[in-house]
Each structure stands twice: as C-alpha cells, then as structure tokens.
Amino acid sequence: MLSEMLPAWRVKRIIRNLLLYAFAYGLTVIFALPFLWAVSSSLKPVNELFLWPPQLIPKTWRFENYIEIWHVAPLARFFVNTVFVTVFSVMGRILSAALVAYGFARFRFPFRNVLFLLLLSTLMLPYQVTIIPTFLLFKAFGWLDTYNPLIIPNWFGGGAFAIFLFRQFFLTIPKDLDEAAKIDGANTLWIFIRIILPLSKPVVITMIVIGFLESWNDFFGPLIYLNTPEKYTLSLGLANFQRVVSAGGQATEHLLMAASMVMTLPSVLVFILLQRYYIQGVVISSGSK
Amino acid sequence: MFAPIKRRLGLSTPLTLGQREAVQGFIYISPWIIGFLVFTVGPMIASAYLSLTDYNIVTPPRFAGLNNYEYMFQDRLFWKSIENTLYYTVIFVPIAIAGSLALAMLLNQQIAGRVALRTLYFLPSITPVVAAAFLWLWIFQPQIGLMNAIISALGLGDGPLWLAHPGSSKPALIIISLWGALGGNTMLIFLAALQGIPKELYESADIDGAGGVGKFRYITVPSISPVILFNTVLGVIAALQMFTLAYVASSGRQQQFSPGGPLNSTLFYVLHLYNSAFDFWEIGYASALAWVFFIIVLAITGFQLWTSRLWVYYEGEE
Numbered sequence: 001m002l003s004e005m006l007p008a009w010r011v012k013r014i015i016r017n018l019l020l021y022a023f024a025y026g027l028t029v030i031f032a033l034p035f036l037w038a039v040s041s042s043l044k045p046v047n048e049l050f051l052w053p054p055q056l057i058p059k060t061w062r063f064e065n066y067i068e069i070w071h072v073a074p075l076a077r078f079f080v081n082t083v084f085v086t087v088f089s090v091m092g093r094i095l096s097a098a099l100v101a102y103g104f105a106r107f108r109f110p111f112r113n114v115l116f117l118l119l120l121s122t123l124m125l126p127y128q129v130t131i132i133p134t135f136l137l138f139k140a141f142g143w144l145d146t147y148n149p150l151i152i153p154n155w156f157g158g159g160a161f162a163i164f165l166f167r168q169f170f171l172t173i174p175k176d177l178d179e180a181a182k183i184d185g186a187n188t189l190w191i192f193i194r195i196i197l198p199l200s201k202p203v204v205i206t207m208i209v210i211g212f213l214e215s216w217n218d219f220f221g222p223l224i225y226l227n228t229p230e231k232y233t234l235s236l237g238l239a240n241f242q243r244v245v246s247a248g249g250q251a252t253e254h255l256l257m258a259a260s261m262v263m264t265l266p267s268v269l270v271f272i273l274l275q276r277y278y279i280q281g282v283v284i285s286s287g288s289k
Numbered sequence: 290m291f292a293p294i295k296r297r298l299g300l301s302t303p304l305t306l307g308q309r310e311a312v313q314g315f316i317y318i319s320p321w322i323i324g325f326l327v328f329t330v331g332p333m334i335a336s337a338y339l340s341l342t343d344y345n346i347v348t349p350p351r352f353a354g355l356n357n358y359e360y361m362f363q364d365r366l367f368w369k370s371i372e373n374t375l376y377y378t379v380i381f382v383p384i385a386i387a388g389s390l391a392l393a394m395l396l397n398q399q400i401a402g403r404v405a406l407r408t409l410y411f412l413p414s415i416t417p418v419v420a421a422a423f424l425w426l427w428i429f430q431p432q433i434g435l436m437n438a439i440i441s442a443l444g445l446g447d448g449p450l451w452l453a454h455p456g457s458s459k460p461a462l463i464i465i466s467l468w469g470a471l472g473g474n475t476m477l478i479f480l481a482a483l484q485g486i487p488k489e490l491y492e493s494a495d496i497d498g499a500g501g502v503g504k505f506r507y508i509t510v511p512s513i514s515p516v517i518l519f520n521t522v523l524g525v526i527a528a529l530q531m532f533t534l535a536y537v538a539s540s541g542r543q544q545q546f547s548p549g550g551p552l553n554s555t556l557f558y559v560l561h562l563y564n565s566a567f568d569f570w571e572i573g574y575a576s577a578l579a580w581v582f583f584i585i586v587l588a589i590t591g592f593q594l595w596t597s598r599l600w601v602y603y604e605g606e607e
Contacts, residue, residue: 020395020398020400021400023395024395024396024398024400024406025406027392027395027410028406028409028410030468031409031410031412031413031468031472032409033435034413034421034424034425034428034468035412035424037424037427037428037435038424038427041427049433050433051433052433052438053438053441053442054433054434054435054438096320096321096324099317099320100317100318100320100321102317103313103314103315103316103317103318104314104318106314107310107311107313107314107317108307108310108311108314109310109311109312109314109315110311112314115318115322118325119321119325122325122329124526124586124590125329125583126526126529126530126582126583126586127530128530128559128562128579128582128583129332129333129336129579129580129582129583130328130329130332130333130336131332131566131579132332132336132339132566132572132575132576132579133331133332133333133335133336133339133576134328134332135566135567136335136572137327137331137332153324153328155320156320156321156323156324156325156327156328157320157321157324157325163321188313188317213415216417217415217417217418217419219417219418219419219533219536219537220532220533223536224563224567234417235417235418235419236419238417238419238420238423239419239537239540253427256423256427257423257424257427260419260420260423260424261420263417263419263420264416264417264420267415267416267417268412268415268416271408271411271412271415272408275408275411279477279481282474282477282478283477283478283481285478286478286481286482286516286519286520
C-alpha cells in the first residue's frame with residue numbers, strides 16, 4: 001500500500017532513516033546502561049542489592065547512601081586532595097607549555113626544528129621507560145608520600161601534547177601584532193603576556209579540560225607515590241574504598257557505586273560544559289584540521 | 290640585560306639581533322629542556338644502567354651484566370604477560386578502530402540530536418578508569434550481576450564467571466575497554482576526518498552509479514587513511530600499556546588477590562613490570578623489563594609505519 005502512495009526511492013529512504021535512528025538511539029542504551037545501573041544500585045538499601053532478577057528501579061529509594069559515603073570513608077579529604085593536585089598540575093602545564101610554545105613559535109634559534117622533533121617524539125615514549133629512575137629521583141628528593149611528584153613535573157613544559165597544541169595556535173596569530181608592539185618598545189615577555197595569551201583563550205580552555213581530566217582521573221601516579229591514606233586522591237581512595245569501608249563483611253556495593261558516581265560527576269560536568277574546546281584540541285592533535 | 294653575561298664570557302662585541310633572538314628563544318623553551326633532561330633523558334640512561342644491575346633499593350646496585358635479560362627468558366610470568374598483552378591488543382584494537390569509525394559514520398549522517406548523541410557516546414571515555422572498573426565489576430558479578438541476568442533472561446543459561454575466571458577475564462576487560470573507547474577520542478578524530486572529505490567526491494561517485502560499499506571502499510577509506518593509521522598507532526601503544534583497569538578489576542574486589550589474577554590471566558606487561566618494581570622491589574629486573582617494553586613498542590610502531598606505505602594515501606601524492 002505504501003508503495004502505491006510513494007515512489008520507491010522515498011520508501012527506501014524512509015526505511016533507511018528508521019534504521020538509522022533506531023540504531024543511533026539504541027546504542028545510547030549500551031553506553032548509558034552501566035551508569036543507570038550504578039545510579040540505581042547507589043540508591044538501594046543493602047538488601048535490595050541481591051534481588052534476583054535484578055531490578056533497575058529501587059523499591060525503596062535510599063538517598064541517604066549519598067550522605068553515608070562521606071562518613072564511612074574520608075571522601076571529603078580525598079576530594080580536597082584531588083582538587084589541590086589537579087589545580088596546581090593544570091596551572092603548571094598551561095603556564096609552562098605556553099611559554100615553551102611561544103619560544104618555538106616566535107623565535108629563531110639553532111637546532112629549533114631538531115628540538116621540536118625531539119619534543120614530538122616524546123609523545124610516543126611509553127612512560128614506563130622512565131618511571132623507575134624518576135621514582136628513585138623523587139625518593140632521593142624526599143618527595144615520596146607528598147604531592148610534589150604529581151605536580152612539579154607539570155611545571156617543566158607540561159608535556160609534548162600541550163606544547164604542540166599551544167604552538168599550533170600561536171602560529172595562527174598574525175605576527176604583525178608582535179611587530180607593532182615591538183616598535184612601541186615592548187619586550188618579548190610583555191608581548192607574550194599582553195598580546196599572545198589574551199588571544200589564546202580557546203586553547204587555554206582546551207588545555208584546562210584536557211589537563212583536568214588527566215589529573216582528576218590519574219591512578220598510576222598516586223598509586224606509586226602516595227602511601228598515607230589521608231593523602232589519597234579520589235582514584236586511589238576509591239580503589240581502596242572497600243578495604244576502608246567493608247568492616248564486618250557487609251556488602252558495600254551501593255556505597256561503592258555512590259562514591260564512583262561522585263568521582264565521575266566533575267569529569268562529566270567539565271566535559272559537557274566545555275566539550276567544544278575539548279573536541280577542538282583532540283582534532284588538532286590528529287592533524288586532520 | 291645580557292651585559293654581565295657577556296662580560297663574563299669575554300665577549301667584546303655586542304650580540305647581533307639574531308643572536309639576541311636565539312638567546313631569548315632558548316630562555317623560553319628552557320623549562321622544557323630542563324624537564325626533558327631531568328625527567329626523560331636522565332631517567333632513560335639511568336634505567337639502561339639499572340637494567341644491568343641487581344638492585345633492591347636497600348643495598349646499593351650491584352653490576353650483574355645481562356643477567357636480568359637472561360632471566361627474562363626463564364621468567365614464566367614474563368611470557369604470560371606478553372601473551373596476555375598481545376591477546377588484548379590484537380582483539381581490542383581492531384574492534385575499537387572499526388567500531389569508532391562506524392560510530393563516526395553514523396554521527397556523520399543527518400540525524401536529529403547529533404550533538405546529544407555524540408556527548409552520550411563520549412561520556413564513558415571520560416569516566417575515571419577506577420570508577421568504570423567498579424561499575425563493571427558490579428555488572429559482571431557472576432551470581433547477581435546485571436550481565437548474567439540479561440544472559441539468563443535471553444535464555445542463554447548461566448553466564449560465565451567473567452572476571453572471576455581465567456577463561457573469561459580478558460574478554461570481560463575487553464568489553465569494559467570497548468565501552469570506554471568506542472565513543473571516545475578515536476571517534477572524534479574519525480568524525481572530523483569524515484567531515485573533511487569533499488562532498489564532490491561522493492557526488493561524482495553517485496553519477497558513476499557507485500553503491501554504498503563502493504563509496505566506502507574507494508572514497509571514504511582512502512580519504513581518511515592517514516587518520517586510520519594515526520588512530521591505530523596510538524591505539525596499539527595505549528593497548529600495550531594496559532594497566533589501571535586490569536589492576537583495579539583484579540585487585541579491587543576484596544584486595545585478596547594480587548593484581549593480575551585470577552591465575553595471572555590479567556597479568557599484562559605493565560602490571561608485571563609494576564609488580565616487579567613496586568611490589569617485589571626488583572629494580573634491576575624491572576628496569577630491564579621497561580627497556581624491553583620500549584623496544585617492543587618501538588618495533589611494533591615502526592612496523593606499522595613501514596607497512597603503512599602500502600595502504601595510506603596522502604593528498605598530493607600519486
């Protein structure tokens with residue numbers, strides 16, 4: 001009947017679109033289900049955790065779980081620690097990467113291209129190759145069980161990726177602006193602070209998002225450098241959550257899910273609010289734009 | 290500004306404009322140069338030296354020649370970790386690349402709500418790995434977990450024990466990784482590349498009567514082949530470095546297993562390295578493992594770049 005009313009190519013297009021939409025929106029279930037299940041579990045009382053078959057909608061909503069997690073583990077402490085490490089790491093990465101990128105983008109000096117290639121090649125270097133001597137170095141500094149190993153290296157260039165991103169951006173800023181300021185007698189640092197940086201807001205925001213996600217989610221660094229539980233970051237605290245909480249052998253999955261959601265929420269918020277900048281950064285890194 | 294330095298260096302002539310520029314350039318990049326020397330070059334040399342020693346942190350390093358490298362060949366766990374890592378990489382990376390490309394092509398269609406879909410697909414990849422590991426440990430719980438509930442609801446009987454059994458632990462980790470990877474950076478990069486393909490190419494193919502498969506094979510793939518290479522190279526490097534997910538998934542349950550279990554079925558290369566260095570404090574042996582890892586990564590990356598000449602098409606080349 002449909003084919004009598006519509007030409008064949010339109011029927012074909014309608015079917016194609018139906019399939020497309022069903023597929024695209026159906027996939028969201030797969031991506032979202034683990035979150036939904038975690039949120040659902042985090043709102044259940046203990047006895048409902050073990051119902052079979054599992055229920056997605058809790059029979060009794062237990063919002064108190066989200067209050068309890070702050071009492072059964074020093075979650076607030078972990079939160080503050082993580083914010084501290086993240087803020088100072090991101091700050092160091094952005095400031096030092098921008099300075100270094102300014103050097104590469106605006107000055108001619110011997111071996112500049114060789115050094116830049118060397119810089120880019122460190123992108124491919126697995127961190128495992130350097131981690132053991134770096135650990136011994138920080139141990140010699142007396143930095144074990146402090147935040148220094150997590151923060152200070154970020155103040156020395158902030159990584160090849162950040163420098164690359166800033167340099168690519170600086171190259172798009174017209175040199176006439178520098179030249180004009182130079183004629184007015186400005187020195188290069190003044191030009192960097194007053195002209196280049198203010199024009200670089202988008203790339204700074206990009207690096208805030210990327211740097212935030214990396215520091216916030218980092219596990220390996222805190223794992224090898226931090227020992228005292230009060231100093232743990234969220235990722236390390238969460239990994240040890242069950243050890244901290246499960247005294248008496250009672251199930252703690254509802255609390256664990258609540259804590260996992262609390263740790264995830266800032267990442268999700270930062271990404272959703274600033275995704276435009278994040279995506280730009282990722283795309284520039286691949287060289288496809 | 291440079292007068293004192295010049296006097297000390299005994300330079301009588303003032304710096305030329307070009308020399309001044311060079312000095313300033315070096316000053317600006319100096320944070321990176323210092324960082325590169327202290328955190329990259331120095332540690333690489335130190336780790337090469339340590340790999341030739343016997344060192345347990347308590348007593349000073351003792352030179353041991355190539356002992357550590359010879360020991361590696363007899364180390365059962367070394368071979369097990371290689372096997373696990375290759376298993377994971379060989380299965381995970383192709384699915385991740387093909388799946389991300391498929392998702393990117395889906396989002397490249399005219400669909401209402403594309404931005405919202407992209408955000409939703411993306412969220413798993415920014416979920417902290419530790420949190421993701423716990424989410425999925427709970428889903429993979431063998432007796433009351435959601436996954437086995439779905440499996441039995443579909444009439445497929447009892448599901449596997451997932452992370453509690455060596456036969457299903459790696460597939461479980463691959464599923465978790467795919468959830469985190471399919472909609473992530475790789476997809477974003479593919480999407481940008483797809484949007485960069487000139488529309489005229491597809492239009493002229495339509496005139497020639499090419500079908501969907503033909504267009505994919507002869508227009509899409511060649512146009513984005515450099516990006517496929519980029520994503521594959523980075524994907525392989527990241528997969529070979531698998532650590533956090535396996536560590537948390539295998540040790541996070543009740544902390545009664547050593548990381549890498551059950552029965553070393555999730556003991557990946559970096560996990561073995563970590564255990565050797567930071568659990569058993571075999572610093573010399575762990576350094577040797579690190580260098581062998583570096584060489585493996587270099588070799589695999591080099592191989593991919595070398596064979597890429599056969600299938601990667603760069604614009605402006607014939």
